[in-house]
Amino acid sequence: MSVRAVLALAAVAISMMMAGVASATAPGAAAPAVQAGEAWGAVVVAHAVADQQQPPRQKHPKVDFTQTCVECHTRRTPQSTEAWVQSAHSPNVGCFICHGDAETDFVAKPDNTSCMTCHAAKAAAMERAQVPTCFTCHDGHRLKFHID
Amino acid sequence: MGFSRRDFLKSTAATVALASIDASYGAEKAAALATYGVEWHKTVCRYCGTGCGVMLGVENGKPVAIRGDSENSINKGLMCVKGFYLHQVITANNRLLHPLVRKDGRLVQASWEEAMSLVAGRFREAIEQHGPDAVGFYGSGQAQTEESYLANKLFKGCIGTNNIDGNPRLCMASAVAGYIQSFGADEPIGTYDDFEKTDLFFMIGTNSAEAHPVLYERIAARRKAAPNTKIIFVDPRKTPTNAIVDLHLQVKPGYDLAVMNAIAHVLVKEDMVDEQFIRESVNFNDGQNAITFDDYRKFLEKYTPEYAAEQAGVNARDIVRAARMFGEAPTAVSLWCMGVNQRAAGVFLNNLIHNIHLLTGKLGKPGCDSFSLTGQPNACGGIREGGALSHLLPGHRVVANEQHRKEVAEIWGVPAENIKPTPGKHTVALFAGATSGDIKALYVMCTNPAHTLPNLNKYLPGMERTFLVVAESFHPTETSKLADVVLPVAFWGEKEGVYTCTERRAQHLAKALNPPPGVRWDGDVLIDLAKRLGHGQYFAHYTGPESVWTEYLKMTKGKSLDFSGATYARLRKERGLRWPVPTETHPGTGHRYTSEDPLFPADRAAGRRMYFYAKPDGKAVVFARPDKGPEEPVDAEYPVFLTTNRVLEHWHTMTMTGSIPQLNRAAGSAYVEINPQDAAAWRIADREVVRISTRRGSLDLPARVIDRPRRGSICIPFHWPDKLTNKLVNDAVDPVSFEPEYKVAACKVEKITRA
Numbered sequence: 001m002s003v004r005a006v007l008a009l010a011a012v013a014i015s016m017m018m019a020g021v022a023s024a025t026a027p028g029a030a031a032p033a034v035q036a037g038e039a040w041g042a043v044v045v046a047h048a049v050a051d052q053q054q055p056p057r058q059k060h061p062k063v064d065f066t067q068t069c070v071e072c073h074t075r076r077t078p079q080s081t082e083a084w085v086q087s088a089h090s091p092n093v094g095c096f097i098c099h100g101d102a103e104t105d106f107v108a109k110p111d112n113t114s115c116m117t118c119h120a121a122k123a124a125a126m127e128r129a130q131v132p133t134c135f136t137c138h139d140g141h142r143l144k145f146h147i148d
Numbered sequence: 149m150g151f152s153r154r155d156f157l158k159s160t161a162a163t164v165a166l167a168s169i170d171a172s173y174g175a176e177k178a179a180a181l182a183t184y185g186v187e188w189h190k191t192v193c194r195y196c197g198t199g200c201g202v203m204l205g206v207e208n209g210k211p212v213a214i215r216g217d218s219e220n221s222i223n224k225g226l227m228c229v230k231g232f233y234l235h236q237v238i239t240a241n242n243r244l245l246h247p248l249v250r251k252d253g254r255l256v257q258a259s260w261e262e263a264m265s266l267v268a269g270r271f272r273e274a275i276e277q278h279g280p281d282a283v284g285f286y287g288s289g290q291a292q293t294e295e296s297y298l299a300n301k302l303f304k305g306c307i308g309t310n311n312i313d314g315n316p317r318l319c320m321a322s323a324v325a326g327y328i329q330s331f332g333a334d335e336p337i338g339t340y341d342d343f344e345k346t347d348l349f350f351m352i353g354t355n356s357a358e359a360h361p362v363l364y365e366r367i368a369a370r371r372k373a374a375p376n377t378k379i380i381f382v383d384p385r386k387t388p389t390n391a392i393v394d395l396h397l398q399v400k401p402g403y404d405l406a407v408m409n410a411i412a413h414v415l416v417k418e419d420m421v422d423e424q425f426i427r428e429s430v431n432f433n434d435g436q437n438a439i440t441f442d443d444y445r446k447f448l449e450k451y452t453p454e455y456a457a458e459q460a461g462v463n464a465r466d467i468v469r470a471a472r473m474f475g476e477a478p479t480a481v482s483l484w485c486m487g488v489n490q491r492a493a494g495v496f497l498n499n500l501i502h503n504i505h506l507l508t509g510k511l512g513k514p515g516c517d518s519f520s521l522t523g524q525p526n527a528c529g530g531i532r533e534g535g536a537l538s539h540l541l542p543g544h545r546v547v548a549n550e551q552h553r554k555e556v557a558e559i560w561g562v563p564a565e566n567i568k569p570t571p572g573k574h575t576v577a578l579f580a581g582a583t584s585g586d587i588k589a590l591y592v593m594c595t596n597p598a599h600t601l602p603n604l605n606k607y608l609p610g611m612e613r614t615f616l617v618v619a620e621s622f623h624p625t626e627t628s629k630l631a632d633v634v635l636p637v638a639f640w641g642e643k644e645g646v647y648t649c650t651e652r653r654a655q656h657l658a659k660a661l662n663p664p665p666g667v668r669w670d671g672d673v674l675i676d677l678a679k680r681l682g683h684g685q686y687f688a689h690y691t692g693p694e695s696v697w698t699e700y701l702k703m704t705k706g707k708s709l710d711f712s713g714a715t716y717a718r719l720r721k722e723r724g725l726r727w728p729v730p731t732e733t734h735p736g737t738g739h740r741y742t743s744e745d746p747l748f749p750a751d752r753a754a755g756r757r758m759y760f761y762a763k764p765d766g767k768a769v770v771f772a773r774p775d776k777g778p779e780e781p782v783d784a785e786y787p788v789f790l791t792t793n794r795v796l797e798h799w800h801t802m803t804m805t806g807s808i809p810q811l812n813r814a815a816g817s818a819y820v821e822i823n824p825q826d827a828a829a830w831r832i833a834d835r836e837v838v839r840i841s842t843r844r845g846s847l848d849l850p851a852r853v854i855d856r857p858r859r860g861s862i863c864i865p866f867h868w869p870d871k872l873t874n875k876l877v878n879d880a881v882d883p884v885s886f887e888p889e890y891k892v893a894a895c896k897v898e899k900i901t902r903a
Contacts (some may be wrong), residue, residue, distance in 0.1 A: 097810070
């Protein structure tokens with residue numbers, strides 16, 4: 001996505017904000033508590049990223065699913081597995097967080113969605129860098145910032 | 149549910165951005181929420197005792213997303229993989245949506261009226277025919293404080309039995325006794341904030357990388373930020389936690405008490421003690437009588453590194469190294485969990501950990517604490533602080549104290565004589581009572597004892613025999629399958645309440661959703677039962693969880709856990725408050741027993757840095773505790789140590805995590821870990837099914853040949869209901885805490901010869 005497109009989306013997003021649509025909170029419901037984050041500009045990223053193509057769902061090859069992802073991928077994709085083992089995400093954030101369980105849900109090339117569960121506050125940095133996805137700068141398994 | 153990954157991303161990023169706008173942009177905030185249709189509710193994770201702040205996303209009354217709360221200083225937005233899918237558990241297929249009543253041996257659907265009428269009738273009958281001690285209640289460190297408070301009041305204050313205990317008896321009762329004996333009052337002195345200021349972590353019996361992943365992240369982050377930070381690890385097993393460890397003492401299961409005394413031996417012998425702190429703030433005791441520091445020195449003479457090394461099967465040089473690392477580090481935080489508490493000598497081992505902090509003065513200052521980790525989200529709040537164990541009353545009070553009974557009865561509005569002065573049955577005794585027939589009717593709330601009790605084969609018949617009521621959000625569980633009545637109750641997100649996590653921090657849980665039709669709040673069910681048993685007048689004033697909490701605050705006023713300033717109004721806004729917090733303007737307390745503690749008596753302290761005000765003279769106690777091996781050592785018949793563990797992806801009995809496909813992919817079935825050298829000697833191949841037997845039962849499991857257990861020991865995770873590990877483990881209990889020795893048993897490993 002071009003910088004121009006990002007800026008266009010920003011304008012749309014901000015105009016939507018300013019329209020003053022009534023609160024979604026139903027009368028009598030518990031008031032939603034909204035988390036503080038880093039920047040107003042993250043909205044831009046929200047639209048920019050969301051308007052990309054959904055990551056294509058794929059079929060994972062039929063394998064012996066009594067083994068775990070890591071058990072098989074240590075043999076099948078040793079470099080990726082080792083990169084994950086050496087990353088800050090190991091051992092907590094396993095393969096399935098981004099790629100699904102490979103049977104009911106499988107995404108070969110994940111988008112940002114899983115990242116945002118823990119790193120929503122980083123959205124502003126993405127906006128500043130004008131990049132559409134975390135993986136533009138962070139290698140998907142090593143997860144180090146690529147200019148390190 | 150129509151909420152895609154794309155929608156989640158939109159909503160998350162938009163909400164984060166909006167929250168940074170100042171208050172004048174309220175309309176914009178509302179606009180965005182309307183645009184994306186998602187409300188985000190501030191709450192607390194349902195799983196372990198860490199207390200991670202999470203935001204639950206709700207769209208059209210349905211749970212659609214979850215994310216870490218980056219404003220919560222505990223987890224700063226991070227989540228573990230269990231919490232990652234927590235919102236999906238709310239609508240899992242195993243949610244129970246209507247009461248069940250056993251008829252002709254089968255559980256069948258019933259109305260609430262039929263179910264509650266049956267429950268009240270059978271409880272009334274048992275009480276009238278056999279007295280109040282013929283009934284019991286078994287609660288949970290996962291119940292909200294308000295729920296445990298109501299149960300405690302009904303059983304201790306109205307029915308008049310102290311037969312009310314909870315599953316925290318099985319996980320941290322030894323930590324409670326250890327804190328009370330050593331420091332005078334329960335719960336840690338410091339907070340998680342000490343993690344970011346310490347020079348050394350002393351981790352014993354805790355696999356934090358899997359059991360407390362977010363705290364592990366904080367420990368790893370500290371090590372990265374301050375590379376001189378060292379980590380000592382004492383555990384019979386190599387675990388994922390080893391990834392950040394500098395020194396691992398891989399002890400023989402059950403023989404680490406000698407190691408702790410040997411560390412104290414080296415600290416004293418090499419003069420790495422804080423003489424002034426000891427003089428001002430420490431007494432010595434042999435468990436019966438006060439002794440002197442010199443007496444204690446003599447006691448330690450036996451515990452040379454060589455002696456401990458022989459006992460524990462480790463290298464004496466490593467013990468000396470560990471002691472020097474601890475003694476020389478300017479600050480130190482000790483962390484432990486089930487490997488210490490689930491032991492027949494669990495209280496002694498807790499004392500021995502506190503000892504090395506008291507000897508070196510590494511307490512009550514930034515970067516220092518002797519800090520017990522807890523496994524459940526509200527074991528500290530609802531059970532320890534709420535007094536929902538058989539010997540306790542709310543607000544760190546005990547049933548044996550007449551003044552305490554009077555104070556509690558006055559706030560409950562019940563006659564003081566209703567509360568009996570003798571402790572009721574602790575957990576193992578309660579279920580033994582069901583087996584023997586002493587307990588005629590038992591109410592189980594929010595827990596699964598038919599999966600978690602030790603030596604299960606001994607206690608399952610009792611659960612079948614007694615009139616068993618299970619209030620639970622999920623069915624079937626191992627316990628609900630045995631019940632006479634199963635009551636469907638609201639789950640996380642569907643009810644408001646308070647959890648207090650490991651670091652004394654009370655946090656508010658939002659009611660973000662309505663429970664499904666036919667599902668009720670546990671507190672409402674307990675009040676219904678109270679009315680049916682003729683105690684309705686004592687519960688008529690409660691209007692919901694907030695009114696219960698507000699009454700509970702009176703129980704804490706002026707006590708060591710003073711929560712007076714932690715009102716619902718405040719907790720709804722803030723990311724929790726750490727007691728003591730005596731007023732609504734008080735920020736909460738970092739280090740207890742120091743000048744930053746609002747209860748610190750500066751006049752009595754007279755210049756001392758720490759004053760342990762729950763002790764008569766303000767001095768903590770170093771205990772001379774002898775080393776003690778496991779209750780069931782290995783022998784010729786059962787030559788292998790059995791220990792048990794948890795895995796990263798599952799929590800306790802899998803009633804929640806078991807419904808998540810992604811977690812099951814990563815950890816799908818039970819197994820037994822066998823050391824590769826043992827496997828070779830025993831001619832066992834990886835994945836080969838083997839039979840593990842103890843004096844209490846047998847289990848057939850596939851072998852996972854892996855360099856984790858120490859040679860001569862095996863390890864089995866306890867999660868999977870189709871392979872109940874706890875049928876094998878020992879139900880011997882610590883004589884003070886009554887916590888069972890889950891962590892060490894003797895077993896044998898056999899190849900299964902197929903026909």
